[in-house]
Each structure stands twice: as C-alpha cells, then as structure tokens.
Amino acid sequence: MSDGFAASRRRLLRAAIAGTGVGLLSGCDALSGSARFVDLLGMAEPLSQRVQRALTGNRLAAEYPESMISPLFRPNGSIDPQTPEYLALKADGFRDYRLQVAGLVERPLEFSLDALRMLPTRTQVTRHDCVEGWSVIGKWSGVPLAHLLDLARLRPGARHVVFHCFDDLSGDGSRYYESVDLVDACHPQTIVAHSLNGSPVPVANGAPVRVRIERKLGYKQPKYVRLIEVVDSYGGFGAVHGGYWEDQGYDWYGGI
Amino acid sequence: MSSASSSTVAPVLAPAAAMPASGMRFEWRTVLRHRLPLRVMHWINLLCMLVLVGSGLQIFNAHPALYWGQASNFDAPVFATNAAPGPDGKTRGVTTVGSHRFDTTGVLGVSARADGMRVKRGFPEWATIPGPRSLALGRRWHFFFAWLWVVNGACYLSWSLASRHLSRDLAMQSRDWRAIPASIVEHLRFRHPVGDEATRYNPLQKLAYLAVIFVLAPLALLTGLSMSPQMDGVLGGWLQLVGGRQSARAIHFVVMSLFVLFTLVHVLMVVYAGPINEMRSMISGRFRVRYPRTGNGGSDE
Numbered sequence: 001m002s003d004g005f006a007a008s009r010r011r012l013l014r015a016a017i018a019g020t021g022v023g024l025l026s027g028c029d030a031l032s033g034s035a036r037f038v039d040l041l042g043m044a045e046p047l048s049q050r051v052q053r054a055l056t057g058n059r060l061a062a063e064y065p066e067s068m069i070s071p072l073f074r075p076n077g078s079i080d081p082q083t084p085e086y087l088a089l090k091a092d093g094f095r096d097y098r099l100q101v102a103g104l105v106e107r108p109l110e111f112s113l114d115a116l117r118m119l120p121t122r123t124q125v126t127r128h129d130c131v132e133g134w135s136v137i138g139k140w141s142g143v144p145l146a147h148l149l150d151l152a153r154l155r156p157g158a159r160h161v162v163f164h165c166f167d168d169l170s171g172d173g174s175r176y177y178e179s180v181d182l183v184d185a186c187h188p189q190t191i192v193a194h195s196l197n198g199s200p201v202p203v204a205n206g207a208p209v210r211v212r213i214e215r216k217l218g219y220k221q222p223k224y225v226r227l228i229e230v231v232d233s234y235g236g237f238g239a240v241h242g243g244y245w246e247d248q249g250y251d252w253y254g255g256i
Numbered sequence: 257m258s259s260a261s262s263s264t265v266a267p268v269l270a271p272a273a274a275m276p277a278s279g280m281r282f283e284w285r286t287v288l289r290h291r292l293p294l295r296v297m298h299w300i301n302l303l304c305m306l307v308l309v310g311s312g313l314q315i316f317n318a319h320p321a322l323y324w325g326q327a328s329n330f331d332a333p334v335f336a337t338n339a340a341p342g343p344d345g346k347t348r349g350v351t352t353v354g355s356h357r358f359d360t361t362g363v364l365g366v367s368a369r370a371d372g373m374r375v376k377r378g379f380p381e382w383a384t385i386p387g388p389r390s391l392a393l394g395r396r397w398h399f400f401f402a403w404l405w406v407v408n409g410a411c412y413l414s415w416s417l418a419s420r421h422l423s424r425d426l427a428m429q430s431r432d433w434r435a436i437p438a439s440i441v442e443h444l445r446f447r448h449p450v451g452d453e454a455t456r457y458n459p460l461q462k463l464a465y466l467a468v469i470f471v472l473a474p475l476a477l478l479t480g481l482s483m484s485p486q487m488d489g490v491l492g493g494w495l496q497l498v499g500g501r502q503s504a505r506a507i508h509f510v511v512m513s514l515f516v517l518f519t520l521v522h523v524l525m526v527v528y529a530g531p532i533n534e535m536r537s538m539i540s541g542r543f544r545v546r547y548p549r550t551g552n553g554g555s556d557e
Contacts, residue, residue, distance in 0.1 A: 059489025249392035255486035
C-alpha cells in the first residue's frame with residue numbers, strides 16, 4: 001500500500017516538475033490533446049464569423065485585372081481523382097456528367113455541362129487563398145449558385161447547402177464534401193464554375209465544375225462537384241462537422 | 257538623464273558610482289510602480305504574445321515561404337525555409353532571404369523532432385504551438401488568443417487614456433525629446449537612475465513602448481485581418497497600400513519578429529535593471545527606489 005502511495009507521489013512530483021520545468025510549450029501540447037480545451041479555443045470561430053460578416057455585409061471580394069492572373073493555378077488536395085464514377089465520366093470528356101440540385105427544393109434539377117453553359121454566367125478574376133497561406137489569381141466563369149437555387153426554389157427550412165464531390169481525398173472510400181449557409185451560397189460571387197482562365201476547368205482544378213465561394217479559403221470551395229443538396233442542417237454528413245477538412249479539425253467558417 | 261531634472265539628480269549619481277559600498281548617502285523607499293489593472297493586462301498580454309508567436313509559426317510551417325504582392329510567385333519567395341540534399345546526400349535545412357542562401361540545418365528547414373527524428377519543418381518543434389505539425393490546431397490557438405489579445409489591448413488603451421497613464425507616463429514631452437542623446441549615453445554607460453527619475457520611463461523606453469503600442473500592434477492586427485478573404489471587401493484598399501495579400505503576410509511575419517526582438521531587449525533591460533525588483537513591480541506593484549538622503553546625508557564622512 002505504502003509503496004503504491006509513494007509511487008503515486010513520485011508520479012505527482014514528476015508531473016509537477018514536468019509541468020513547470022518543461023514550460024509553456026509542452027503545456028500547450030497537453031492542452032491541445034484535450035478535446036474540451038480545443039472546443040474552448042473553437043469559441044473564437046463564431047465570434048470571427050459574426051464580427052467579420054457584420055463588418056463586410058454582402059461586399060464582394062477583390063477582383064483583379066486579367067494581367068494579374070497567375071501563370072499556374074496551383075492545385076492542392078485531390079488533383080487527379082481515382083474513384084470509379086469519376087474515371088468513367090472523365091473517360092468520355094464528362095459528356096454524361098449531370099450536376100444535380102436536390103434536397104429541400106420544390107423542383108430538383110439536373111444539368112449537363114452544355115446546359116450549365118447556356119445559363120447566365122458570371123466571370124470574375126479573383127484571388128484564391130489557401131489555408132496554408134499561399135495565394136494564386138485566376139479567372140473563373142460559371143453560373144451564380146443563387147440562380148440555380150432560384151430555379152430549384154428553396155423549401156421552408158432550407159438553411160445550408162452541402163456540396164457532394166467525386167473525389168476520395170482520404171482514400172478510405174468516403175467522398176469530399178463541404179457546406180455553407182445561404183448567406184455564402186447566395187453571394188453574387190458564389191458561382192458553379194465550369195471554366196478557368198477561358199478554358200474548361202482542368203482536372204487538377206476540379207473538372208468538370210468547381211464551386212467558387214470567393215470570401216472563403218480554398219478548402220471551402222469544393223472541386224469535382226456532383227450534387228448540390230439543400231438541407232436544414234449539415235450535421236447529417238461525414239463526421240458531422242460540415243466538411244472534409246472540418247472533420248479533421250479545421251473551422252467551418254473558413255473565412256480567415 | 258533629462259536636462260530638466262539633471263540639476264537635482266545628476267550631482268548625486270556621480271558620488272554613488274564612486275562609492276558604491278557606502279550606502280549611507282541613500283535610503284531605500286518602496287513605491288507603487290505599476291497599478292493593478294496595468295499589471296494584470298501586462299501578463300495577459302505576455303501570454304497572448306507567446307501563444308500568438310508559437311501558433312503563428314505553426315501556421316507559417318504549413319507553407320514556409322513568404323512572397324511580395326497579391327499572389328504567390330512560387331519561384332521567387334522573399335523568404336523561405338526549405339530542405340535540400342547536401343553534398344553528403346543528407347537533407348540540409350536551407351533558408352533563403354531574397355537571393356541569399358543560408359544553411360540553417362537544425363533550426364530552420366530541417367530540425368529534430370521530440371523523438372529525435374530529423375524532419376523537414378519550417379520552424380522547429382520547440383518554437384511552435386502545438387509542437388507536432390497541426391495547421392488546424394495552430395489556427396485554433398492563434399485565433400482564440402488573437403481575440404483575447406485584441407480585447408486586452410482595447411482594455412489597455414481605454415484604461416491608459418482614462419487613467420492618464422498614456423498622457424502622463426508614456427507620451428513624449430518636449431524635455432524627453434531633448435534628453436534622447438543623454439539617455440543614449442546613460443544606456444551605454446549602464447547607469448541606473450535614482451530617486452524619482454527611477455520611477456519614470458526614460459525617453460528611449462517611452463519610444464520603444466509607443467512604437468510597440470501604436471505601430472507594431474495595429475500593424476499586426478491589420479495585416480492579420482487583411483489576410484482574410486472575407487475581409488477583402490473592407491480591407492481591400494489597405495491590402496493595395498501594403499502591396500497585396502502576400503505582402504500583408506510577409507509584413508505580419510516581420511512585425512512578429514520585431515515583437516520578439518522587443519521582448520528580448522525588454523527582458524534584457526529587466527535583468528540589467530534588477531530582475532527581482534522589476535519583476536516585483538509588475539507582480540505586486542511594489543518597487544524599491546534608491547533616494548539620495550536629504551539634509552545632512554553626508555555628515556558621516
């Protein structure tokens with residue numbers, strides 16, 4: 001008994017020395033391992049979203065002259081999806097591709113690439129900011145998502161838009177997905193882009209369509225989009241955090 | 257030593273330096289150096305700065321290169337920490353600043369993990385929060401403590417204005433400007449002020465604090481916020497002014513480096529001025545000051 005007591009005292013002492021001696025940084029590592037503390041840190045996220053949105057309203061992200069377009073639109077994440085359904089579509093140049101709009105809408109819709117190109121188009125030269133810190137500038141053309149949602153007519157209770165993609169970034173059989181609320185979905189610069197720098201979107205950048213949500217970081221702008229699903233809550237997908245990277249601990253706001 | 261007060265204090269300094277052992281010419285008095293709100297905000301600020309630097313370096317490590325302009329010119333970073341094979345085939349840490357290359361193996365580019373394994377990393381594990389690579393966690397730490405730092409800074413500014421700390425203690429007076437050359441000499445001679453002089457900030461100290469509060473801190477906040485694509489709508493003009501989003505990121509990094517430099521010098525000055533007395537003045541507020549004896553202080557000679 002007393003041995004156990006002495007051992008636990010020694011452990012306590014050692015822990016105390018480790019806690020104070022090794023210092024702040026290892027303390028931060030220990031705290032980073034605590035789910036409750038990480039949740040506490042996450043309280044800054046809704047604060048950032050609320051304040052930044054209040055400051056910016058519905059303003060547009062910066063647009064640039066074509067002379068500033070980057071020589072290469074650096075791809076990241078999935079750059080060549082290998083899922084069977086994607087390979088099949090890619091094999092015939094996405095002729096059989098259909099973009100679906102479904103969920104809490106009066107009229108579920110399907111668009112071929114040609115049909116998408118016939119719809120009203122917005123072209124914007126914008127800066128793409130990766131969460132890693134780098135930026136590139138590219139010219140995107142596509143259909144404003146607000147227009148597609150208008151065509152499909154939102155049903156009462158619609159709050160979020162979930163984008164389901166063809167790529168399996170983790171390689172575990174799941175599919176990339178993302179979600180935004182209606183504020184970002186209906187922002188004028190939020191487009192379902194079918195063209196980059198005047199050409200069809202390359203595979204590395206999200207062929208056949210990539211959603212551009214210009215006031216978000218890159219991970220919030222899904223590539224290889226298959227289905228746009230209107231929902232009341234994004235909590236029913238993946239690991240319930242609203243997106244592939246959110247499920248790995250990244251913030252859902254993704255605006256800074 | 258300011259010229260205005262030199263007539264009263266300077267004559268005492270010289271004998272003190274000549275006869276350090278006497279002690280009879282001085283008496284120690286304990287004064288309230290820093291008021292409670294200031295002390296609390298000072299330590300909150302230190303905690304925030306430590307976490308912001310550590311988590312900021314973690315974020316930097318996700319793409320350890322800085323550029324100038326709106327977008328990244330990947331072939332021409334202004335600063336980068338990379339790993340490249342050395343002549344012996346082993347991976348070396350290579351840091352580039354403009355067109356200059358430095359071997360920084362062990363610290364920048366390539367460093368040892370806690371388990372001893374050498375890995376490619378911008379900044380080493382001991383400098384980042386958390387230590388192991390995690391951009392997601394680094395961002396959480398950074399934005400939480402950024403908010404705490406901003407709120408604390410706003411409280412500090414309001415309190416400093418309301419309590420006149422800013423106008424009385426920090427603002428440069430005309431005599432401060434005149435006293436700059438003398439203060440430089442004082443610093444170079446490692447001379448300590450005595451009496452009331454020791455309870456005031458010297459002109460160089462004031463300039464350093466004012467630069468941190470009114471130049472570095474707003475720059476850190478603005479360059480940080482303007483990296484947000486959401487904030488583009490209102491900070492786009494500011495971004496153009498500083499050269500673009502990647503320039504803002506580079507400036508953010510330089511400002512961080514200046515904060516670290518300030519902190520190192522600040523701690524050095526505390527150690528030099530008497531670490532126990534200085535630390536006590538920022539913890540309990542009490543500060544011991546050497547005053548020249550009044551009256552027949554020198555009669556014992």
